[in-house]
Amino acid sequence: MNDEQGFVNPSHDGNxxxxxxxxxxxxxxxxxxxxxxxxxxxxxDDAKIAEDAGSAAxxxxxxxxxxxxxxxxxxxxSTVERIESIMNAVTIPVMAKARIGHFVEAExxxxxxxxxxxxxxxxxxxxxxxxxxxxxxxxxxVCGARDLGEAxxxxxxxxxxxxxxGEPGTGNIVEAVRHMRLIQSQMRFLTxxxxxxxxxxxxxxxxxxxxxxxVARTGTLPVPNFAAGGIATPADAALMMRLGAESVFxxxxxxxxxxxxxxxxAIVRAVTHFQDPAELVKISRDLGDPMEGLEMASIADxxxxxxxxx
Amino acid sequence: MVNIVPGVLGLxxxxxxxxxxxxxxxxxxxxxxxxxxxxxxxxxxxxxGESTTMHKLLQDYGLIQPxxxxxxxxxxxxxGTCAGAILLGRAGSNDPPPRFGFADVQVDRNxxxxxxxxxxxxxxxxxxxxxxxxxxxxAPKMHHPSPLLKVLGTRGDxxxxxxxxxVLLATFHPELTNDLSIHRHFLGLGLPLVTTGERAKxxxxx
Numbered sequence: 001m002n003d004e005q006g007f008v009n010p011s012h013d014g015n016x017x018x019x020x021x022x023x024x025x026x027x028x029x030x031x032x033x034x035x036x037x038x039x040x041x042x043x044x045d046d047a048k049i050a051e052d053a054g055s056a057a058x059x060x061x062x063x064x065x066x067x068x069x070x071x072x073x074x075x076x077x078s079t080v081e082r083i084e085s086i087m088n089a090v091t092i093p094v095m096a097k098a099r100i101g102h103f104v105e106a107e108x109x110x111x112x113x114x115x116x117x118x119x120x121x122x123x124x125x126x127x128x129x130x131x132x133x134x135x136x137x138x139x140x141x142v143c144g145a146r147d148l149g150e151a152x153x154x155x156x157x158x159x160x161x162x163x164x165x166g167e168p169g170t171g172n173i174v175e176a177v178r179h180m181r182l183i184q185s186q187m188r189f190l191t192x193x194x195x196x197x198x199x200x201x202x203x204x205x206x207x208x209x210x211x212x213x214x215v216a217r218t219g220t221l222p223v224p225n226f227a228a229g230g231i232a233t234p235a236d237a238a239l240m241m242r243l244g245a246e247s248v249f250x251x252x253x254x255x256x257x258x259x260x261x262x263x264x265x266a267i268v269r270a271v272t273h274f275q276d277p278a279e280l281v282k283i284s285r286d287l288g289d290p291m292e293g294l295e296m297a298s299i300a301d302x303x304x305x306x307x308x309x310x
Numbered sequence: 311m312v313n314i315v316p317g318v319l320g321l322x323x324x325x326x327x328x329x330x331x332x333x334x335x336x337x338x339x340x341x342x343x344x345x346x347x348x349x350x351x352x353x354x355x356x357x358x359g360e361s362t363t364m365h366k367l368l369q370d371y372g373l374i375q376p377x378x379x380x381x382x383x384x385x386x387x388x389x390g391t392c393a394g395a396i397l398l399g400r401a402g403s404n405d406p407p408p409r410f411g412f413a414d415v416q417v418d419r420n421x422x423x424x425x426x427x428x429x430x431x432x433x434x435x436x437x438x439x440x441x442x443x444x445x446x447x448x449a450p451k452m453h454h455p456s457p458l459l460k461v462l463g464t465r466g467d468x469x470x471x472x473x474x475x476x477v478l479l480a481t482f483h484p485e486l487t488n489d490l491s492i493h494r495h496f497l498g499l500g501l502p503l504v505t506t507g508e509r510a511k512x513x514x515x516x
Contacts, residue, residue, distance in 0.1 A: 020429045028447040028486055029425050032359050032393075036322040054370065056322055056363045092360050093425065093448065115425035115448070138426050265370075272321055272343050272367070 026140035026160035029093065029115065030224045033057055033161075033247060037237070037268045038226070040064050040251040043082070044089035050254070053264030057093040057116070059249065060086045065122045065169025065305070066252035066291065075123040077105040083112055095142070100309045101127025110139040116161075118142045119154075121308035122168045122251070131309060134158030144228065146179045146306055148186035149205035152215070153310075155223055156208040162221055164245075165306040166229015169252050171293035173236045175306060176229045180243045183225070190216040229306070232257070232290045234270030234283045241274035256291035263287055314497055316353040317342045321367040323359020323393060327485035331493045348376040353387045353497055356394030358447065358483050361419060364393055365407035374410075381412055387476045388412060389496040395479035396450050413474045414456035417481075421451035435463040435471060439491040444470065444482035452481060462495075 036056020041047040047058045062078045063071065077098050087094045093115035098105040100119055105126070109117050117139050119132050134141040135158035144165035145151035151162045164183070166176030186205070193201060193216060202212040214222055227240035228249035237248045250267055257263040266283050273279035301307070318328045320341035332339040332355075340347055342354060354377065356364070368374050380386035388410075390398040398410050399417030409417075422428070428447045435442045444465070452469045455461060463471035463480075471492070472479045484492040 019431060021426070022430060024445065024486075025428045025430060025447065028445050028483065029428065031324050031327065031486065032447055034323060034359075035320070035325065036360060036363055051362065052366075054363055054366045056360045091362050091419065110426070113424045113426060140425065268367070269370070272371075 021138035152207035238274035258288035358392035361393035
């Protein structure tokens with residue numbers, strides 16, 4: 001999101017084609033996706049269903065989070081053929097997931113022409129200490145965050161969009177709510193601080209000082225702030241919008257429901273009419289069964305995807 | 311001066327940025343997401359976003375007919391940026407979705423390529439603005455404009471800003487910059503383009 005002064009590049013774009021792949025252009029695409037749902041898809045057929053349901057972009061991955069959770073094993077970026085077939089099937093932007101720290105997977109996705117890369121905790125991390133240096137890429141990145149410090153560290157590395165991590169593949173909204181509430185309240189708190197208190201808070205948040213100053217001034221992130229992780233119903237999507245999300249990613253919630261087309265369309269409508277309970281009644285009618293949910297207590301700490309990355 | 315009642319189509323995309331631009335000009339734009347929101351508007355902006363998605367949602371929410379009726383009755387001015395321009399123009403061959411077609415110009419989607427081909431460029435828009443920072447995101451291209459349309463800006467020999475009868479199309483995103491000259495032009499606020507202290511001078515704001 002831009003502040004009153006327009007776009008501010010919080011970091012230095014290392015690219016030698018400044019007109020073509022600036023932070024501004026990357027955030028520009030992120031802005032075009034606001035209010036539009038981004039749906040996880042694994043095949044070209046799913047991508048068509050998502051596009052027909054009104055999604056603004058699709059996220060290509062090899063398995064939806066619920067299946068990754070169930071089947072285990074190492075989850076990697078999707079195959080070249082799979083991503084290409086999805087790109088050929090739809091005209092909306094195609095995002096794809098790369099493993100945390102796996103900059104070569106990201107380079108491959110960029111060379112393939114993906115419109116956005118999600119450096120995602122849903123896949124098995126390739127690096128437990130370092131995230132990708134995203135400023136040096138031409139393709140924009142989205143990254144997950146559980147709190148403001150994590151969000152600002154990712155933006156410092158060059159992320160053009162932030163989403164909550166939530167707990168993917170659970171159909172349980174509780175973690176996404178926790179993360180969005182925390183990020184919003186930490187931003188509100190920053191706006192109340194005096195100048196000399198900001199460095200201390202940057203230390204507490206473990207976040208770049210210039211970005212802390214920017215949030216203290218504007219009260220918002222300098223990039224769009226979406227919700228993800230556990231959204232299963234139109235009401236979940238509307239809840240995240242009410243808590244300050246600018247749109248939502250839906251992973252397993254669409255294609256693990258009994259009627260993906262209907263569920264997808266309903267969630268898209270809920271993101272538009274999130275402030276209108278009478279509309280939400282109409283939207284929530286006759287959807288069939290949502291995906292099965294998982295209670296957080298049933299997930300061992302080491303199986304929590306949100307703990308991946310820092 | 312007729313009262314200006316501006317709105318922004320709020321289904322998806324950069325609608326908040328357009329709303330912010332209108333607010334800077336002293337207006338309180340209406341967010342248009344239901345058919346009844348079109349009633350009484352004099353100006354409606356169709357923002358950047360995904361044209362495929364936006365068209366589906368327009369159809370789904372029953373917004374197409376109210377907009378067509380308001381435009382054809384002569385009461386509504388329309389301004390489309392990027393995806394909005396696609397919807398206001400007409401399609402090339404084999405290029406869904408259907409469009410409003412209020413401007414007789416062919417608008418081809420994603421004409422520069424994918425996101426990696428997005429860019430910004432400072433371009434002269436003639437009398438409107440000498441140095442306008444144009445942000446092109448997965449942008450369309452406009453071809454074969456009818457001679458009845460006025461080309462207000464070009465990049466090379468390609469039109470990027472076109473005006474017709476109560477309709478304005480930009481293939482770029484003026485809402486992503488702080489330059490309000492195109493929004494001013496759309497609202498008929500006219501020249502000269504004073505950039506400071508203008509809020510107090512706008513008469514009869516909506």
